[in-house]
Amino acid sequence: MKIGKALLYKILTVVAILILAAVMMIIGRGHTIYLDNKTIETSGGSYAAFYRADIEVKNNETQKLSARERGAATFMGQSVKVTVTYMETKNSQKKTETFKIKVPYGWDGIIINLPALIKGLDKSVYMTQFIETPVEVSATDETVVTDEFAVSDI
Amino acid sequence: MSELVRSSGNPIVDRIRAFARSFGLPRLIIAGFLLLLFIMAPFVGANFFTQLSNTLNRFSWNAVLVLSMVPMIHSGCGLNFGLPLGIIAGLLGGTLAIEVGATGFASFWVAVLFATPFALILGALYGFLLNKIKGGEMMIATYVGFSSVSLMCMMWLLLPYHSPNMVWGYAGKGLRTTISLEGYYNGALANFLQINIGHLSIPVGSLLFFAVLAFGIWAFLHTKTGTAMTAVGSNPNFARAAGINIDRTRLLSVILSTWLGAIGILVYEQGFGFIQLYMAPFNMALPAVSAILIGGATVNKATITNVIIGTFLFQGIVTMTPTVMNSMIHMDMSEVIRVIASNGMIIYALTRKSEVSR
Amino acid sequence: MSNNKSFGSKIWSLFRNNTVPFMFVVICAVCIPISGFSLNYLLAEIITRIARNSFLILSLLIPIMAGMGLNFGMTLGAMAGEIGLILVSDWQIWGIPGMVLAMIISIPISVLLGVICGKIMNLARGREMITGYIMNYFINGIYQLIVLYAMGAIIPIVHSSIILPRGYGIRNTVSLLSMRQSLDNLLAIRFGGIKIPVMTFAVVALLCLFIVWFRKTKLGQDMRAVGQDMEVARAAGIDVERTRIISIVMSTVLAGFGMIIYLQNMGNLSTYTAHSQIGMFCIAALLVGGASVDRASIGNVFLGVTLFHLMFIVAPSAGTVLMGDSMIGEYFRVFVSYAVITFALIMYETKKRRTSSLAGRELALAQKEADK
Numbered sequence: 001m002k003i004g005k006a007l008l009y010k011i012l013t014v015v016a017i018l019i020l021a022a023v024m025m026i027i028g029r030g031h032t033i034y035l036d037n038k039t040i041e042t043s044g045g046s047y048a049a050f051y052r053a054d055i056e057v058k059n060n061e062t063q064k065l066s067a068r069e070r071g072a073a074t075f076m077g078q079s080v081k082v083t084v085t086y087m088e089t090k091n092s093q094k095k096t097e098t099f100k101i102k103v104p105y106g107w108d109g110i111i112i113n114l115p116a117l118i119k120g121l122d123k124s125v126y127m128t129q130f131i132e133t134p135v136e137v138s139a140t141d142e143t144v145v146t147d148e149f150a151v152s153d154i
Numbered sequence: 155m156s157e158l159v160r161s162s163g164n165p166i167v168d169r170i171r172a173f174a175r176s177f178g179l180p181r182l183i184i185a186g187f188l189l190l191l192f193i194m195a196p197f198v199g200a201n202f203f204t205q206l207s208n209t210l211n212r213f214s215w216n217a218v219l220v221l222s223m224v225p226m227i228h229s230g231c232g233l234n235f236g237l238p239l240g241i242i243a244g245l246l247g248g249t250l251a252i253e254v255g256a257t258g259f260a261s262f263w264v265a266v267l268f269a270t271p272f273a274l275i276l277g278a279l280y281g282f283l284l285n286k287i288k289g290g291e292m293m294i295a296t297y298v299g300f301s302s303v304s305l306m307c308m309m310w311l312l313l314p315y316h317s318p319n320m321v322w323g324y325a326g327k328g329l330r331t332t333i334s335l336e337g338y339y340n341g342a343l344a345n346f347l348q349i350n351i352g353h354l355s356i357p358v359g360s361l362l363f364f365a366v367l368a369f370g371i372w373a374f375l376h377t378k379t380g381t382a383m384t385a386v387g388s389n390p391n392f393a394r395a396a397g398i399n400i401d402r403t404r405l406l407s408v409i410l411s412t413w414l415g416a417i418g419i420l421v422y423e424q425g426f427g428f429i430q431l432y433m434a435p436f437n438m439a440l441p442a443v444s445a446i447l448i449g450g451a452t453v454n455k456a457t458i459t460n461v462i463i464g465t466f467l468f469q470g471i472v473t474m475t476p477t478v479m480n481s482m483i484h485m486d487m488s489e490v491i492r493v494i495a496s497n498g499m500i501i502y503a504l505t506r507k508s509e510v511s512r
Numbered sequence: 513m514s515n516n517k518s519f520g521s522k523i524w525s526l527f528r529n530n531t532v533p534f535m536f537v538v539i540c541a542v543c544i545p546i547s548g549f550s551l552n553y554l555l556a557e558i559i560t561r562i563a564r565n566s567f568l569i570l571s572l573l574i575p576i577m578a579g580m581g582l583n584f585g586m587t588l589g590a591m592a593g594e595i596g597l598i599l600v601s602d603w604q605i606w607g608i609p610g611m612v613l614a615m616i617i618s619i620p621i622s623v624l625l626g627v628i629c630g631k632i633m634n635l636a637r638g639r640e641m642i643t644g645y646i647m648n649y650f651i652n653g654i655y656q657l658i659v660l661y662a663m664g665a666i667i668p669i670v671h672s673s674i675i676l677p678r679g680y681g682i683r684n685t686v687s688l689l690s691m692r693q694s695l696d697n698l699l700a701i702r703f704g705g706i707k708i709p710v711m712t713f714a715v716v717a718l719l720c721l722f723i724v725w726f727r728k729t730k731l732g733q734d735m736r737a738v739g740q741d742m743e744v745a746r747a748a749g750i751d752v753e754r755t756r757i758i759s760i761v762m763s764t765v766l767a768g769f770g771m772i773i774y775l776q777n778m779g780n781l782s783t784y785t786a787h788s789q790i791g792m793f794c795i796a797a798l799l800v801g802g803a804s805v806d807r808a809s810i811g812n813v814f815l816g817v818t819l820f821h822l823m824f825i826v827a828p829s830a831g832t833v834l835m836g837d838s839m840i841g842e843y844f845r846v847f848v849s850y851a852v853i854t855f856a857l858i859m860y861e862t863k864k865r866r867t868s869s870l871a872g873r874e875l876a877l878a879q880k881e882a883d884k
Binding site for chain 1: 605606607610617
């Protein structure tokens with residue numbers, strides 16, 4: 001069964017490539033995470049913004065947020081480690097907490113409300129999808145240039 | 155076409171099959187497509203006569219460029235992808251005519267006069283080169299065309315032209331990318347004896363000019379030199395045995411093609427109304443090549459009829475598709491269709507086995 | 513004396529066989545001082561460009577081995593790579609995983625295009641180059657059909673940064689910011705202000721090793737046999753048509769990968785123009801390195817990419833200094849690219865004719881001998 005073996009190898013190669021593609025789609029999926037230090041009103045009560053919050057997301061630099069500020073970071077993959085060092089009021093103790101947040105695959109932008117996250121509220125409360133407001137492009141369509149002889153840098 | 159068609163016993167079926175074979179499937183599709191466009195045109199609100207006028211107009215601009223393919227195909231030099239070389243000679247003639255101050259109708263003939271020596275010299279050099287590389291003409295022709303166009307790009311900047319209608323205003327030197335022919339030979343042929351009936355207008359002058367050239371080529375191909383040329387193209391061994399100087403005959407055909415290319419671009423410009431310099435001649439060879447192929451020519455066989463049918467079909471599609479397509483599906487896909495159809499045609503022709511083994 | 517003469521003739525033949533590289537050395541030697549660029553800047557630029565272009569140029573080697581000439585159809589692979597990149601940037605797959613995924617997507621497209629191209633070239637034997645060249649334009653039309661009309665309408669594209677405002681068709685430029693230089697920056701070494709993209713070089717080296725290894729395999733040997741003489745190869749039981757198609761498919765797939773590596777360095781994709789000139793510049797670079805239509809080595813690739821890009825960098829500013837117009841230099845480098853290809857094609861054809869007429873004469877002589 002020599003032909004069968006060759007066919008088997010071919011199928012195995014294709015399967016391996018498909019698996020590789022699937023892995024790439026998961027580990028390479030890029031997201032932008034927005035961390036809001038904002039007061040949040042829920043049915044269960046109101047959670048005030050922190051006086052200060054320093055956030056550190058995966059490989060990004062530490063960002064220092066005052067109340068009502070938003071930090072942003074990008075990352076690849078399906079979950080992200082966020083370290084928050086915060087002071088609830090001006091005189092309160094600094095506390096540090098680390099979260100591993102799993103994000104939905106289909107969301108490009110994710111908004112995380114920090115007070116809700118730290119107070120341990122439900123995921124549906126602290127995580128919302130960031131929907132980009134479509135930039136009003138000029139009414140005229142972009143003209144497509146298909147010039148075959150445009151000389152550019154190489 | 156000398157291909158043998160297997161007999162099916164029925165003479166009519168044989169006839170049709172032979173016709174389809176000799177005409178070629180792609181050609182049938184393109185002709186059918188154009189026919190469909192003409193039928194559709196009135197339904198989508200386009201005036202038939204306006205469309206026909208546009209097609210005729212564009213036919214008159216391009217026909218001479220397509221005609222310039224004929225001599226080289228006849229002598230076995232293949233499709234003239236080096237057409238830009240001839241175009242450059244024409245551009246030199248046109249710009250020089252303006253530079254010396256010729257105006258109006260006369261400037262066209264002055265341009266032809268100036269273009270001719272350039273075409274003869276460039277054509278001779280080009281023909282000499284092609285004789286050195288028999289068998290590889292088409293690829294080298296393409297790149298000779300490209301090299302000469304890019305060399306001329308530098309020249310248009312450097313040559314000492316002074317006419318204020320042509321040079322860049324602020325620098326006072328270097329030719330502009332497009333030069334208006336208003337006051338020069340814009341419409342020199344097209345407006346001559348033009349017939350206007352309602353929506354239909356026929357540029358008789360341009361068509362007449364093409365007819366004269368086409369008749370000239372047809373007559374030339376029936377002279378002794380002309381038949382020798384055909385012999386060289388179809389069977390070089392036979393031609394050599396018959397005592398024909400192959401290199402000289404090929405050289406002559408290349409010079410003739412280059413000269414027709416130079417005249418062709420001048421005719422194109424008088425219809426279009428502008429001279430386009432720099433990178434513009436780059437993409438002018440492919441439409442002309444595919445037009446003659448659509449008309450039924452092969453890599454080593456072409457007639458005046460091929461030129462006329464091909465140019466009409468090609469330009470018909472170019473003018474009709476945007477109008478009809480746009481009003482039917484609100485998408486202007488005409489450019490893409492033109493690219494696919496014309497280049498598909500060239501590929502089809504290249505994959506055909508030459509009828510005569512060389 | 514005779515020894516001296518043979519040395520002189522050796523030099524002469526070395527020069528004659530490598531006219532184009534020598535010409536380029538001269539052009540560069542003249543233009544570099546005029547352009548006024550610092551050596552450091554030139555070195556940094558050259559390293560970037562070698563990393564960026566080598567993979568693409570290496571993809572040309574296999575069809576040359578199979579005697580199919582310069583593969584002007586490599587643009588087909590470039591288009592496949594671009595389709596992969598467009599999809600990946602819409603799916604928001606970033607960085608190296610994005611590149612890998614784009615390559616995986618490009619494979620089936622490249623294989624399909626390569627098979628079509630190879631089959632057509634088999635029909636147009638002896639005219640492979642011009643056919644490949646026209647194939648560019650033909651497939652470019654189909655590429656436009658897909659990218660300009662089908663994407664967004666049939667193939668789902670969601671991000672408004674990629675799609676045209678009218679709802680279908682891709683914008684003129686697609687930003688590849690999320691994967692910009694992700695391969696180059698991986699393990700990159702900085703050396704006196706010059707960044708050396710180690711990982712990119714490693715990938716290029718891997719391809720070189722593959723080509724060296726491939727030459728020794730059964731398939732590689734078959735390809736060389738086909739390149740030498742198709743009829744002899746056929747008589748030896750090699751499936752000539754299949755071997756030729758495989759060589760084009762390999763070249764197309766590699767060109768697709770090469771284009772992705774090239775574009776990750778550039779950081780954005782000119783949807784409709786990025787591929788159009790790439791074939792021409794790669795072929796010109798290979799020829800500048802001393803390759804010919806029927807013979808090319810890995811050494812030619814690296815010499816060529818260095819010399820060609822050196823000229824490419826210095827020509828515009830040298831033109832500005834000499835002629836007072838930067839456009840002169842830009843046109844000059846385009847002219848040189850075309851002229852090099854023209855020159856190489858002419859050299860190849862004249863050589864082919866000379867050898868064939870020589871063979872014919874020998875055959876006639878042998879027949880005469882036999883008649884005696």
